[in-house]
Amino acid sequence: MLRQIEGSQAVATAVQLCRPEVISAYPISPQTHIVEALSDRVRTGELAGCEYLMVESEFGALSACIGSSGAGARSYTATSSQGLLFMAEALFNASGLGLPIVMTVANRAIGAPINIWNDHSDSMSMRDSGWIQLFARSNQEAVELHIQAFRLAETLSVPVMVCMDGFVLTHAFEAVDLPSQEQVDAFLPPFVPQQSLDPRDPVTIGAMVGPEAFAEVKYLMHAKQVAALDEIPRISEDFAATFGRDSGGLVRPYRLDDAETVVVALGSVLGTVEEVVDAMREEGVRFGALAISCFRPWPLEEVREALSGAKRVVVVEKAFAVGAGGIVGQNTRLALSGLPTEVYNVVAGLGGRPITQASLHGLFADVVEARLDPRRLHFLDLDVALVERELARAGQGRRSGPHAENMLRDLGVVASGSV
Amino acid sequence: MFAVRIHGRGGQGAVTAAEMLSVAAFDEGRHAQAFPTFGSERTGAPVVSFCRIDDRPIRLREPISHPDALIVQDPTLLHQVNLFAGLKPDGFLLVNTSRSLADLGIAELAGAFDVRRVATVPATELAREHLGRPLPNAALLGGFAALTGEVSLTAVTKAILDRFAGAVGAGNVKAAEAAFDHVLASAGARAAEVR
Amino acid sequence: MAFQEIKLYQVGTSVVGNRLLDPEHRTAQARMGRSNTLTSGHRACQGCGEALGARYVLDAAMRATGGNMVAVNSTGCLEVFSTPYPESSWQLPWLHSLFGNGPAVAAGVAAALKAKGREDIRVVGQAGDGGTVDIGFGCLSGMFERNDDVLFVCYDNQGYMNTGVQRSSATPPAARTANTKAIGPEAGNVFGQGKNVPRIAMAHEIPYVATATVADLHDLEAKVEKAMTFRGARYLHVLVPCPLGWGANSADTIRVARLAKESGIFPVFEGERGEVTAVSKIRRQVPVEDYLRLQKRYAHLFANGAAGRPDIVARLQEEADRNIARYGLLGGEL
Structure with missing residues (x-):
């Protein structure tokens, strides 16, 4: 059903439709509207068969999900920013244990200085935590990625993070086509855990592994993530078959045919990027865009293939590795290694600074007219x-x-x- | 694309107004996007919210710097915030006040805009009368419908009732209707002024 | 089997007493049907109080729940010595996540069981003192405050023994540890404000709180069984001497634990909903010095040849006396 709805409310509905059995969360802006809505629905019984735990911290939130997922319950949490960092130890633990927890990250900057606005520093800082990371461009996509995330997590026994831009998406009212319970039930079968705490079949979960097999256990985590590169497109196809909507997948090309310059980005900024790509096209400049829908695992082959025709790639990202450079940019360069493509790495939108059409237009003109040094890291609209x-x-x-x-x-x- | 910027103070419902406006436009089959200035403002602090309305899907995610219409929920903001920044010369301006623009000391500023597109409405008073509380946001949407024609009064009232149940909804609808009538009535006067 | 008449003080206090009891009143450990929840073959040190405590606690809980039980374990000695994969001493479903999150993980397990309508399966969380009173304290308080249906057991050996005997906030004053060595003018751990977690647990007014030692295993089992009759958050704080960390003879674990109780330095009591409901009286009071002298971690108080620190021993005796007065540990029925 098409509704004009706040992003957080839409995501809460999507999560509700996935029939979680345990939700555990701690308040942090801008994630709060999602879990408040879920708390309401557990209280009214609209979301039946679900326990909602009000925990004392984000560390406790994810820890409770580790317990509930370990006990075989479909488990969900949501956080942002400092909260995600406070979960850090538990993030690695959940992925190491292979627990298919799904979490929304309402992306927000990390302090100091404290800043509640959107960028991708939080998710990016946890990119190597063993969680799959999916990035939503719109609230419609956020809804659909959550439904796909539960299926993906439970198919592979890996935790999945659905990243959506804080405030920009979570607090935006826009039209979202919400699926029916029947559709979601047809797409997402009941959770059958790979391992579960069951007195009839007692297992020991989470014991020590020494040098004898630690590398192999970790390798298997990597192998599972690589397997996700096959599973994610498959789930996206199944999703299209069930819901009649094309969403998810690894990368999303926009006007890439014959594009000489391609913008690579993640999340909601793609909407603005697409507007500017259209404007550039109207000016006769062959521009395109590539959305990275799945950042972890890194779809190296797909990125390489999508960008192989481009002369120039402009990576616009909302986070960076302080003292080292871009993050998405480094991954993109890796994907293009051996190709003559120039990669321009631009950091933009930190701490909620708007990424405007005007700024992007200026940036792209600079790239096309070779006014930018591709070997340096650039900061959009930096007040030098x-x-x-x-x-x-x-x-x-x-x-x-x-x-x-x-x-x-x-x-x-x-x-x-x-x- | 029609872009609306709403200036108010925390607690006046600027964010809710933008959301209801987007719902009204959506109900009329249009694409709409409403969002706040993602701040941590407390009650009484200046707040800005935005609404885009279009006939095609809206992809833009940047704040509205060049609005087609400006709604000012609190005239005391007039001398604190650069309210008119980016408002197009043919843009609409709707100010919540029971006084004249000259009394507010902005006749000159407002004079830069098309007089047929500038209106005042005593939305707080109308809300107090019909709702019993000085919350001007719904009334201003009624005035906005009259001033711009971007959304119908029917769609506005439907969006209000969608958001507020019972007496609060009914009171807000009455305030919106009264504001609609007020702006339409004063439009005649403004048109005469132009002639 | 022939029964011999026993003296009153022997009943329910020690293994000797146990053997003389009617079979119905013997410990879960003394029964053929015990579940061996923490079974043999693990890697605990000789004389490990924690292994003994965990074995009694879990077997008693298994008996009380008919084997319908799940355990969550924080990082620590108990976790490490019991489970290097692929070996496991645990004969019940057992989950280890992290050092600081045991109570939250246990709460999550309980929530999952509730959501699935399997509240017949009970949850026990367990950790050492580090995982309970220090790094896991926030999660523990959250679990108490929400009254999650979990029995959380702290095996208190008064320090970070797993990492090489460092001080925790449960380490008593004057005790020597790897980072509170017997050097400098104030040798050993400082006299801080203390952190009495059983009383903090009671301040949450949870249904049941108890302390126990591995010296009185009947008492320990009875408290576990009683704890399992309640729903909601319950807390059991068990004093478990660590031969390595305390510098005590492995054969003296029970003795040291008994002297802790009999000196009054470790009060043994029960509380319900914030009120103390019962105390284990001191049977035959001993000076704290008797307890301290068995442990090398206090050796600097009694330095050979040197004067030692009778002033510090006196301060520790004052603490014991305060416990005795506060809980009424002397006199009355035994």
Whole structure:
């Protein structure tokens, strides 16, 4: 049913339709609307057969999911930002134990400085935690990825993170076609755990493994993720067959045919990117875009194939490895190794800074007209003068104070996120 | 694409107004996208929300810097926030006030816009009268429907009832209808002024 | 089998007493049908109090639940010595996740069982003192506050023995550990404020809280069985001497535990919904010094040839006296 609905409410409905048996979550913006809605539905009985645990921390939230999933219950949680980092130890544990937990990450920046707005630093920091990471471009896709995520997780016994941009998607009202319970039931069979805590068949889960087999156990995790590269397109096809909607998969090309320059990005910024691609096309510039729908496992072959015709690739990403460079950019370069394609790596939208058509248009023009050095990491709309003034201040003495405060004072604004 | 920016204060329902506007447009078969300025604003702080309405799917995710219409829920913001930033010269301006723009001291600013597209409505008073509470957001949507014609009053009232049940819904609908009538009535006067 | 008359003080206090009891009143351990939940072959040290405690606790709980039970174990000695894959001493469904999350994992298991309508299967969480009173404390408090249907057992050996005997917040004052060595002017662990987790558990007003030692196994089993008659969050804090960490003779584990109770330094009591309901009286009071002298971790208090630290021994005696007064550990019916 097509409804004009808030992204969080739509995702809560999708999760509800997947019939989770245990939900455990801790409040953090901007994830809260999702779990509040689920809490309501457990209370009213709309979501029957489900226990909702109000835990004392995100670490507790994911830990409870580890217990419930280990006991054979379909388990769900959601978090953002610092919450995801507070879960870090449990993230690796859940994937190491092969527990098919599904989690929504409402993507938000990581402090300090504390910042509640959207970027991808949280998910990206946990990219090697052994969780599959799917990124939604729209709320429609977020709904569909959640339904696919449960199926994927339970097919392979791996945990799956569905990443959706905090506020930009979670708090946006837009039309979403919500599937029926019958459709979801037809697509997602009841959970049959690979391992379960059952007194009739007692097993020991989570014991020590030494150097004798640790590498093999870890290799198997890798192999499962590689297997996901086959499973994800298969599930996407099945999804299309059941729901009549094309979504999911590993990568999503946009106007790639004959494109000389291709923009690579993840998440909701793709909408704006597509608008600018269209504008560039109208100007006669052969532009295209590639959405990375699945960032972990990294679909190296698919990315390589999609980008093989391009002369230039512009990776626009909402996070970066401090002191090293881009993250998606590095992965993209790996996928293109041996090809003559130039890869431009641009960090944009950090801490909720809007990525505008105007900025992207300017950036793409710079790339096409070779005004950008592909060997350097670029920051979209960076206020270089502000940084230089602060460096000058800091250079005048040891006790120059917190950079963050100095720079906001310099700008004469209060951190509020208003535009 | 028709882009609306709503300025209010935390607690006045600016975010809800944008959401209801998107629902109204959606009900009329259009594509709509509403979103807040993702802030951590507390009650009383300046708040901005946005709504895009279009005949094709909306992909843009950036905030609205060049709105086609501006709704000002709280006239005390007029001297605090650069409200008119980016408003197109032929844009619509709807201000919640029982006073005149001249009284508010913005006659000159508002004069830069097409007078037929500028309107005031005493939305807070209308809400107090019909709803019993000074919440101007639903009333302003009625005024918005009258001023712009982007959505119908029917769709606005339906969206209000979709959001608010019972007496609150009914009161908000009455306030919206009254605001609609107020803006239509004053439109005649404004048109005469142009002639 | 012939029965011989026994003296009152022998009943229910020790293995000797157990053998003299009517079979119906013997411990779960002394029965043919015991479940050997933590079965033999594990790698615990000789005289390990934790292994003994865990064995009694889990067998008693298995008996109480008819074997319908799941255990969640935090990281620590108990987890490590019992389960290097592919070997496992656990004869019940057992899950280990992390050091700091045992109570939350156990709560998750309980929630799953509830969601599946299998509340007949009971959940026991267990950890050492580090996993309970330090790193797992937040999760433990959350589990108490929500009143999740879990019995959480802390096997308190008063330090991080798994990592090489470091101080935990359960390490008593003056005790020598690897990072509170018997060096400097204040040798051994400092006199801090203490962290009495059984009382903190009671402050949550959960249905049942008890302390016990491995010296009185009847008492320990009875408390486990009683705990399993309640629904909701329950907490059992068992003092389990660690021969390695305490520098005690492996053969003295039970003795050291008994002296902890008989000196008053470790009060043994039960509480329900925030109130103390019963205490185990001191049978034959001993000075704290008798307890301390058996353990090398306190050797610096009694330094050979040197003066030692009678002042510190006196402070520890004061703590014991305070417990005796607070819980009424002396006098009355035995």
